[in-house]
Amino acid sequence: MKVYMISVTWDCHGEVWCAVNEKIPFAMECACFDELIAGAKVAVPEIIELNGLEPAGILHFMAERREGVM
Numbered sequence: 001m002k003v004y005m006i007s008v009t010w011d012c013h014g015e016v017w018c019a020v021n022e023k024i025p026f027a028m029e030c031a032c033f034d035e036l037i038a039g040a041k042v043a044v045p046e047i048i049e050l051n052g053l054e055p056a057g058i059l060h061f062m063a064e065r066r067e068g069v070m
Helices: 033-050
Strands: 002-011 016-021 026-030 056-064
Touching (some): 002 033, 016 033, 033 056
Parallel strands (some): 002 056
Antiparallel strands (some): 016 026
16 A cells, blocks of 8 residues: 655745645645545545556654744
């Protein structure tokens, strides 16, 4: 079972969550974290299939958000 790691970070300037994976041509932005996950669960398997890569058994989302404190 192939695991694809999806890196998710918060862009405080654009106020969106950004998701990427370096091993497949995937990048996505969304203002809502849950909507980003839902969209990735649809898009990533399609991208994997179109590129002839090993099918995903699991999408592992690693999220990070940093905020300044003033």
